[in-house]
Amino acid sequence: MNVMTAAHSYGLFIGGEWVDKQETAPVVNKYTQAVMAETAVTEKEDVKQAVEAAKSAFQTPFSMYDRYQILLNVARLLREHTDEFANVIAEEVGKPINEAKGEVARSALTLENSAEEAKRIHGEGIPVEAAPGSENRTSFTRRYPVGIVAAITPFNVPLNLVCHKIGPAIAAGNSVILKPAEQTPVSALLLARLFEKAGLPKGRLNVLTGEGHVIGPMLTAQPDITMFTFTGSPKVGQLIREQAGLRNVALELGNNSATVVHRDANLEKAAELVAQKSFNNAGQVCISVQRVYVHKDIYAEFLQKVKAAAEQIKLGDPKEEATQMGPMIAEEEAVRVEQWVKEAVDQGAVVETGGVRDGVFFHPTILTNVDQDMKVCRQEVFGPVVAVDAYTKEEEVINRVNDSEYGLQAGLFTNSLSFAMKAMDEIHVGGLMINDTSGYRVDHMPYGGVKKSGTGKEGPRYVIEEMTEEKIIVFNR
Numbered sequence: 001m002n003v004m005t006a007a008h009s010y011g012l013f014i015g016g017e018w019v020d021k022q023e024t025a026p027v028v029n030k031y032t033q034a035v036m037a038e039t040a041v042t043e044k045e046d047v048k049q050a051v052e053a054a055k056s057a058f059q060t061p062f063s064m065y066d067r068y069q070i071l072l073n074v075a076r077l078l079r080e081h082t083d084e085f086a087n088v089i090a091e092e093v094g095k096p097i098n099e100a101k102g103e104v105a106r107s108a109l110t111l112e113n114s115a116e117e118a119k120r121i122h123g124e125g126i127p128v129e130a131a132p133g134s135e136n137r138t139s140f141t142r143r144y145p146v147g148i149v150a151a152i153t154p155f156n157v158p159l160n161l162v163c164h165k166i167g168p169a170i171a172a173g174n175s176v177i178l179k180p181a182e183q184t185p186v187s188a189l190l191l192a193r194l195f196e197k198a199g200l201p202k203g204r205l206n207v208l209t210g211e212g213h214v215i216g217p218m219l220t221a222q223p224d225i226t227m228f229t230f231t232g233s234p235k236v237g238q239l240i241r242e243q244a245g246l247r248n249v250a251l252e253l254g255n256n257s258a259t260v261v262h263r264d265a266n267l268e269k270a271a272e273l274v275a276q277k278s279f280n281n282a283g284q285v286c287i288s289v290q291r292v293y294v295h296k297d298i299y300a301e302f303l304q305k306v307k308a309a310a311e312q313i314k315l316g317d318p319k320e321e322a323t324q325m326g327p328m329i330a331e332e333e334a335v336r337v338e339q340w341v342k343e344a345v346d347q348g349a350v351v352e353t354g355g356v357r358d359g360v361f362f363h364p365t366i367l368t369n370v371d372q373d374m375k376v377c378r379q380e381v382f383g384p385v386v387a388v389d390a391y392t393k394e395e396e397v398i399n400r401v402n403d404s405e406y407g408l409q410a411g412l413f414t415n416s417l418s419f420a421m422k423a424m425d426e427i428h429v430g431g432l433m434i435n436d437t438s439g440y441r442v443d444h445m446p447y448g449g450v451k452k453s454g455t456g457k458e459g460p461r462y463v464i465e466e467m468t469e470e471k472i473i474v475f476n477r
């Protein structure tokens with residue numbers, strides 16, 4: 001089966017039906033800039049219909065075992081269609097084909113893990129009888145689905161981050177309304193086709209495409225939506241939280257990730273991983289290495305190694321096997337990154353390599369002589385730029401890592417157990433990776449930030465807690 005239609009034109013997916021709309025929006029191939037697909041533009045009435053479909057599906061029983069089987073089937077189908085999905089991701093994001101294949105494999109794992117968790121949703125016994133006067137009582141908790149989950153996702157990881165929302169929401173027994181990023185909706189629409197093929201009951205998954213700033217408020221205006229799960233920028237996350245009122249909101253937001261390389265680290269390994277995780281997907285990854293702090297004794301050697309690795313990165317057509325870095329999501333984003341680098345240079349930073357824009361491409365860039373208050377350090381670059389600076393003392397570098405509004409993940413390369421333990425206690429982030437960069441993630445681990453990086457955790461087991469409500473039952477014998 002080829003999951004693509006010949007016309008490459010996609011309707012909305014509401015109540016198990018594909019709904020064509022008169023108004024459509026083009027999705028462009030980020031390398032060629034040619035139109036690769038047309039997607040339907042959602043109107044207010046479509047949002048209402050999606051909510052009705054989701055509500056009606058939610059009222060129909062859907063057993064844990066059926067949820068498990070459907071999620072497993074979709075994972076299997078996804079693996080069977082790896083090349084098609086990877087080609088779509090390479091085109092719609094501009095992500096190198098090998099990275100895109102990796103994203104498809106991770107998406108299948110996310111769905112498999114969600115399927116497994118569907119069978120593990122459980123409560124616990126509560127010893128209420130331990131309270132004086134409650135000797136004759138017996139109690140336990142149970143978890144119930146929250147109802148209708150609205151999921152809004154970003155452009156940079158358009159399939160796996162969608163799976164991180166749909167997989168656990170369905171595993172938990174909810175209905176879902178998905179709004180994928182307007183720049184990259186095609187892989188999500190194809191995924192909906194796989195759910196349809198796998199026999200997902202109609203209305204359990206609905207997909208609405210179009211501009212977020214238009215559809216977002218239409219979704220938050222629907223009182224029957226009980227939870228919002230959002231991955232994207234802090235600005236939009238904040239808006240959703242304000243509009244959602246007392247409803248449950250999970251936010252996976254940005255970061256300006258730091259990685260520390262201590263004087264006792266394995267330099268080869270640290271340099272290789274830093275170069276890889278600074279420039280993956282042209283740096284458009286929320287845990288991309290953006291700030292590197294290197295102990296002064298090894299700074300020069302480390303810098304030379306990372307620079308050599310960065311200069312080896314092959315830019316080009318994402319669909320060519322040899323390409324290691326593709327274009328950014330849009331030329332205006334490449335222009336923004338160019339301006340931030342220029343501003344840093346005007347403030348005294350030195351470009352060690354890169355710093356060059358070529359249309360929608362921005363070359364892998366290493367900056368030194370940086371200051372913590374430059375935009376390239378203080379804000380989230382979301383581009384292929386890394387700032388490398390030296391430090392002397394452990395205490396000093398912990399303070400510098402923590403000197404950020406964000407707190408998603410951080411990395412530390414060291415062989416010192418005491419430094420690793422101190423960092424574990426004192427670096428304020430959702431995840432600390434010892435002997436790895438901030439960029440490490442596997443899909444079943446708890447993943448989410450502190451401070452401006454968000455609230456709530458992803459990873460199927462953890463997000464299912466948020467996508468279910470706990471109820472306590474007390475029996476009086």
Ligand SMILES: NC(=O)c1ccc[n+]([C@@H]2O[C@H](COP(=O)([O-])OP(=O)(O)OC[C@H]3O[C@@H](n4cnc5c(N)ncnc54)[C@H](O)[C@@H]3O)[C@@H](O)[C@H]2O)c1
Nearest residue numbers: 153154155180181212213216232233236252253254255286
């Ligand atoms: N923490 C994480 O797990 C994680 C993962 C990936 C990306 N991100 C973050 O995402 C950002 C980049 O992605 P982006 O540019 O797609 O983010 P974005 O916030 O611009 O868009 C994300 C989604 O929100 C929608 N949206 C836009 N305006 C909206 C509104 N007013 N109401 C509701 N929805 C709206 C968009 O259409 C899109 O679907 C970065 O900050 C990055 O760090 C975080």
Ligand SMILES: O=C[C@H](O)CS(=O)(=O)O
Nearest residue numbers: 156157284285286287441
């Ligand atoms: O962009 C942020 C992503 O969550 C990182 S990953 O693709 O899931 O590793």
